[in-house]
Amino acid sequence: MNIFVVNSGSSSIKYQLFRWPAEQPVCSGLVERIGSEQATIRHKVFDPQAPEGNPPTEQFHTLPLPDHEVGLREVVRLLTEQPGGVIQDPGEIAVVGHRVVHGGEVFAATALITEEVKAEIKRLFVLVPLHNPANYLGIEVAERLFIHAQQVAVFDTAFHQTMPEYAYRYALPTALYEEQRLRKYGFHGTSHQFVAAQAATYLSQPDARLITIHLGNGCSMAAVRGGRSLDTTMGFGPLGGLVMGTRSGDIDPSVLLHLQGQLGYSAEQVSTLLNKQSGMLGLAGSNDMRDIGQALAVGDARATLAYDLYCYRIRQYIGAYTATLNGLDAIVFTAGVGENDAMVRARVCQDMEFFGLQLDEVKNQERAPGLRDLSGPDSKVRILVIPTSEELEIARQCAQLLANE
Numbered sequence: 001m002n003i004f005v006v007n008s009g010s011s012s013i014k015y016q017l018f019r020w021p022a023e024q025p026v027c028s029g030l031v032e033r034i035g036s037e038q039a040t041i042r043h044k045v046f047d048p049q050a051p052e053g054n055p056p057t058e059q060f061h062t063l064p065l066p067d068h069e070v071g072l073r074e075v076v077r078l079l080t081e082q083p084g085g086v087i088q089d090p091g092e093i094a095v096v097g098h099r100v101v102h103g104g105e106v107f108a109a110t111a112l113i114t115e116e117v118k119a120e121i122k123r124l125f126v127l128v129p130l131h132n133p134a135n136y137l138g139i140e141v142a143e144r145l146f147i148h149a150q151q152v153a154v155f156d157t158a159f160h161q162t163m164p165e166y167a168y169r170y171a172l173p174t175a176l177y178e179e180q181r182l183r184k185y186g187f188h189g190t191s192h193q194f195v196a197a198q199a200a201t202y203l204s205q206p207d208a209r210l211i212t213i214h215l216g217n218g219c220s221m222a223a224v225r226g227g228r229s230l231d232t233t234m235g236f237g238p239l240g241g242l243v244m245g246t247r248s249g250d251i252d253p254s255v256l257l258h259l260q261g262q263l264g265y266s267a268e269q270v271s272t273l274l275n276k277q278s279g280m281l282g283l284a285g286s287n288d289m290r291d292i293g294q295a296l297a298v299g300d301a302r303a304t305l306a307y308d309l310y311c312y313r314i315r316q317y318i319g320a321y322t323a324t325l326n327g328l329d330a331i332v333f334t335a336g337v338g339e340n341d342a343m344v345r346a347r348v349c350q351d352m353e354f355f356g357l358q359l360d361e362v363k364n365q366e367r368a369p370g371l372r373d374l375s376g377p378d379s380k381v382r383i384l385v386i387p388t389s390e391e392l393e394i395a396r397q398c399a400q401l402l403a404n405e
């Protein structure tokens, strides 16, 4: 069976095709700058015979893509035509799994997409205006292109629906929760779930107390015990918690009141500020951690402060979540920064002996595929790097849902 995973963003589409039940990735790709004359598609095809770590063959196209529909049609062409084709016909795709960022309180699990499910996803547009509308567009286009496939939604928020009420409620008047559903939801759930499961298996400890640290463009941490999320740093929307590429993370609400009340910002300007102009970009002029790392290496003061702030916030949450979990068995670094940036990992683990963290500096610098254990000989808590695959987790959840149907 072929499972095709789609992560449709506002101007990009990430996709990956898996053969099931082998969980074998067949191809993956990234469509970027949708809506422009100079959109790009990077299409990678994996050789199942090649040893792990071998690079896939890659195609790169620059072309005009006015919208998601044309973008996904181009992807179907790449999937079905040589060179690089991996299927004969879109009818060979049995399931399309969609990343949907917000599932509200309605979806605590993966769902087969029906008209009612679509209506619910649409109802949540107001809560995540940057994410759900793009996810929805991907669903509508996929329904037209893969007419024989089952369409499935996998929600970022679902994994965190196990949080206790005292963790997810805000100290606001109860009516705002009961009538408006104002609460913490949490995001990146598929990634936290994926790496937490692998960590528990590695530790041979199904009940492991874990802190998973997802550091990509968006960043979040979760406290996970026995495979259940107990708390997470993002809240009502994907803005709270850690410092991110362009998002502020935690901020005193009085700052927002001051921006609007005294400095003349509109609600939309505040949203743009917090979502797109803050974080590492606002502090150090780039949202790409590689740029900041280079600036740091030559002693740039803004980059140094940005790095310190980014890592300090993570350390603070390690403290907080050790309390949540009443102890700690492992921390897990994942996503673009977590998997690749040895300097961030070193700064996070520095001066954390009280929490039982001792990093092996040599292992921290090594590069290798798969799970890596960076714990030093005296570390009481395991320090792990586990490459995330939201796509594989989405495919797994699709397969599970259909097996239980």
Ligand SMILES: Nc1ncnc2c1ncn2[C@@H]1O[C@H](COP(=O)(O)OP(=O)(O)O)[C@@H](O)[C@H]1O
Pocket: 215, 216, 217, 218, 245, 287, 288, 289, 290, 291, 293, 335, 336, 337, 340, 341
């Ligand atoms: N070798 C590297 N060293 C440091 N940071 C890296 C490296 N490779 C990628 N990154 C960072 O990873 C981030 C993107 O992470 P990723 O998980 O791909 O994000 P997303 O899926 O949210 O788009 C970027 O900030 C990028 O700078």
Ligand SMILES: CC(=O)OP(=O)(O)O
Pocket: 101, 131, 156, 187, 188, 216, 217, 218, 219, 238
């Ligand atoms: C929800 C969220 O923050 O997702 P991303 O990191 O993909 O922007």
Ligand SMILES: [Mg+2]
Pocket: 216, 217, 335
């Ligand atoms: Mg990501």
